[in-house]
Amino acid sequence: MPNASAARDVPDRFDPVTSLPFFAAHVAALVGVFLVGFKWWYPVVAIALYYVRMFFVTAGYHRYFSHRAYKTSRWFQFVLALGGTTCAQKGVLWWAGHHRDHHKYSDQPDDIHSPRQKGVVWAHVGWILSRQYDETKFDRIKDFAAYPELRWLNKWHLVPPVVLAVALQLIGGWPLLVWGFFVSTVLLWHGTFTINSLSHVFGSVRYPSDDDSKNNLLLALITCGEGWHNNHHYYQSTANQGFFWWEVDFSYYMLKALSGLGLVWDLRTPPKHIRDGVKPSLLAPLVAAAQTRSESVPPRVAARPLD
Numbered sequence: 001m002p003n004a005s006a007a008r009d010v011p012d013r014f015d016p017v018t019s020l021p022f023f024a025a026h027v028a029a030l031v032g033v034f035l036v037g038f039k040w041w042y043p044v045v046a047i048a049l050y051y052v053r054m055f056f057v058t059a060g061y062h063r064y065f066s067h068r069a070y071k072t073s074r075w076f077q078f079v080l081a082l083g084g085t086t087c088a089q090k091g092v093l094w095w096a097g098h099h100r101d102h103h104k105y106s107d108q109p110d111d112i113h114s115p116r117q118k119g120v121v122w123a124h125v126g127w128i129l130s131r132q133y134d135e136t137k138f139d140r141i142k143d144f145a146a147y148p149e150l151r152w153l154n155k156w157h158l159v160p161p162v163v164l165a166v167a168l169q170l171i172g173g174w175p176l177l178v179w180g181f182f183v184s185t186v187l188l189w190h191g192t193f194t195i196n197s198l199s200h201v202f203g204s205v206r207y208p209s210d211d212d213s214k215n216n217l218l219l220a221l222i223t224c225g226e227g228w229h230n231n232h233h234y235y236q237s238t239a240n241q242g243f244f245w246w247e248v249d250f251s252y253y254m255l256k257a258l259s260g261l262g263l264v265w266d267l268r269t270p271p272k273h274i275r276d277g278v279k280p281s282l283l284a285p286l287v288a289a290a291q292t293r294s295e296s297v298p299p300r301v302a303a304r305p306l307d
């Protein structure tokens, strides 16, 4: 079977030249924190911008653009894409197109970031630093590629993060640039990447998803709910990835709030038989038989006490 991802005639390995900005951002974050001094609110800003932007990655890039887990207006769809683009994780159509491929080939040879196939480091960061995957898979994301404003944003995906960095520099000087942009963005990268790497290695399995996806509370906390990855691989199209009340899912709480404001709607959640792990094919004949029995018995007779 040909490698569906090998669309480009370039080596499928880490590319040192295209990786330079990625490593430079790490150096700017690590060196910068020693150069700008320390005030208590610097990390607060970094963490705030981490979680606000993580929401746009998880609720926007992932649950909306990759999985269409809820509906929204065209203008708010653009807001979701714009917020996600500030995370410097390439364009929205690039991200969602590749992610749809991940679900199509989960942990099989054509999965471009599977720890089972090429190791945890490759799944975490290696594939992103390869030139093999730097083009948008428009064939996978035709639905959203129909919007010219999304194609434009996808093409100019570096503009929003650069604007954010410049704005932070203008507002708060070097400390805000280092903590608010570089530290926050580097953490955001690795937080997001854990779902491609660690959540296919560490955690528990509730559902038979035919891949290595796991549920992991720690990863759910750092990714606004994406750590319930076994739930997600088993039933992908839901706005919530924590299927039970104790499965913390900040992005879903925020989506519920936004739905209360009328900004998003039709949030999809797992049907009860899916959530409870009962296959519809097994359940359906039982339900149908029970309905037939109850409908065929007159209520008066059915309610009569047993002799």
Ligand SMILES: [Zn+2]
Residues within 6 Å of the ligand: 062, 066, 067, 099, 103, 232, 236
């Ligand atoms: Zn997904």
Ligand SMILES: [Zn+2]
Residues within 6 Å of the ligand: 102, 195, 196, 200, 213, 229, 233
């Ligand atoms: Zn996965």
